[in-house]
Amino acid sequence: MKYLTIRSVPLPLAQALAEEKAKRGTSLNQTVIELLSQALGVGGGRTRSNGLRHLAGTWTDEELAGFEQAVVVTEQVDEELWR
Numbered sequence: 001m002k003y004l005t006i007r008s009v010p011l012p013l014a015q016a017l018a019e020e021k022a023k024r025g026t027s028l029n030q031t032v033i034e035l036l037s038q039a040l041g042v043g044g045g046r047t048r049s050n051g052l053r054h055l056a057g058t059w060t061d062e063e064l065a066g067f068e069q070a071v072v073v074t075e076q077v078d079e080e081l082w083r
Contacts, residue, residue: 009017021031037043059067 017028017031017035020035021028024031024034026034033043
């Protein structure tokens with residue numbers, strides 16, 4: 001096990017870490033370890049989730065077709081906007 005000391009942490013980063021620590025309900029040390037592990041793809045860092053994983057693969061073919069039909073307008077380029 002290695003020990004690290006980080007100096008001169010910019011205030012916005014320190015504030016963001018404090019907010020993340022509060023969100024996770026863990027210590028600052030544990031929060032930093034998890035964030036570093038996640039960013040570097042090592043260890044068992046907690047994976048981020050947008051909370052929608054439980055919805056993946058739950059649509060029926062009919063629901064998918066309805067969704068694709070509803071968003072087809074967003075795939076059209078408005079030539080006036082691109083001039």
